[in-house]
Amino acid sequence: MAIAKAERLMNLALCLLGSGRPLSKRDLRTSIEAYLEVTSEDAFNRMFERDKDDLRELGMVIETVESVEGDIGYVARRDRNQLPPVTLDAEEAAALVLAARVWQQARLAGAASGALQKLRAAGMPLAEEEPEGYGALEPRVPAGEAAFEPLMIACRDRRPVTFAYRKSNAAKPESRQVEPWALECWRGHWYLAGFDRDRGAVRVFRLSRIVGRVKSRLGTFTAEVPGQVAVRESVARWAGEHATAQARIRLRVGAGYPLRARATEATPLNEEWDELEIPYGHGLGAWLAEFGPDVIVLEPAELRADVVDRLRAVAKG
């Protein structure tokens, strides 16, 4: 089935690229056996429309022109369909081939190989031996969730979407209407930034919290897309990366290495305890509670209350 379709798409591409003049649907149907075999006019029209969309996915620009007699013709102008000259040396070629290996997501992996093959056809040199890799490093981008591919296409085409989203502390998912701007992978997780229509504001979504299908909506964006979309900055703020204040804690000697690594000041208090100043950002309370009886929060008072509340809940068990 896939071969039959690839063969049909090849024929359509060769016809459109090879002809210097616009071709009508009739022309194409009489030249391409697979179209001739479809007996119903409706089925042929649907197949033809899908095939044109598929060829556009792989980079073809197919224009629709109307002749003086009012006939519709299709043409793929050579100047608009050719890759402009691009000369890559052997080092540049090897670097690109290696970089393309980061994708584990099927659509991007396929697109990356497709791009490299076009560059090969354009004369990109082939190394004598396979490139070895970046020293010992193997960078990989995780394949991501089911929501990734539809959102990537929606960002590309600037098309609004709806999906059910479960906030980290919500019992039930809620329907969200979003104008998707950009996707970013940070610390191995994918995030989407966009304009949330119901809230009338920018929101960042974590893809793993999208429940079910992402549906594409008709229409265009209503909010202006900023030149720079800062996905990572807002995620980092929630992860407590941006401190807004200082906290003072006591830490048991020998415990809590990452707290020490982050401390701006550390003073030994006695044989048992040290006193630390650490940056206080979102999420610090939950983190400090993890250390149980090895940490005592001194200030600020709200952080101290937060940690004590958490400990009380666990102590009740």
Added chain:
Amino acid sequence: MAMTAIDRTRRMLSLVTYLRERPGARVDEVARAFGISSDELISDLNVLPMCGTSFRGGDLLDIDTDGEHIWWHNADAVGSGTGQPLRLAADEATALLVAARAVATLPGLRDGDRDALLRATAKLETAAGESAGASSRLSVTFEAEGGVFADVDRAITERRRLRIRYYSPGRDELTDREIDPIRLFAVGHTYVEAWCRRTEARRTFRLDRVARIELLDVPADPPPVEPRDLSEGLVQPAPSDPEVVIEVGPGGRWVAEYYPHDAADELPDGGLRVTLRTPDPATLRRLALRLGGDGRIVSPPELADSARDAARAALELYGEVA
């Protein structure tokens, strides 16, 4: 990875352009240039003679192979639109440009490789033209810890042993150990896979948890091990590992995102009952403390007790200080 008809068509179109310039091209070389196996190439070559500007004889591509070389007998007459490769599609430009930009930020990259990548990126941006526009809507950041990275990279290249002080969050302790590094990889964070001489076992270490590192003048001698298959995830508990059951409320659902688990069953209050296996359940005491009112350990009971005891001991301290 299943190949779509679009990917296949894209490959065959490039192949036709490539073959036009290279009469008698070698099958193995063409396959290598296209990053595919010889069998995959042969299967494309079997499809091409059925493609052309019309299914009537003479308008079809007359391309054949003896399994070693590839010949195109009517390149002058047929496929005239394929003299140049197709322009890059938006997804293609995105896939290459985003990958190249992300890799170029890796601190462990050799300067020469980085320069080549940046040059290639600039040329690609120009060649892709308007197709490059959408590539800014996708980005990837690798976290890699510069100094530690350079030492591990060097140890692997020179096959030398490392001494590291490593932080285990589960036990909140630093341990000194010698390791024979096998490879580095980046999935979100950067990790080194190594043979640990303290435990005589294969271990994976996250570079941002290495508190101290020292390159030793001792040759690394890891036993031959198959590199782990990362597609199954970083954490791969053994079937014999003890089982832990945790019930969380809606506020603790993130547990299912961060901990690989065997089951996550919905609870009526919007929470989850998560069943997972871990070689050392004691390390999950921290999780119980972190969850606070958002979840509790159901089993094993010793683990639940230890979290409760830790919380009580901590509360006593607040009584003393207050």
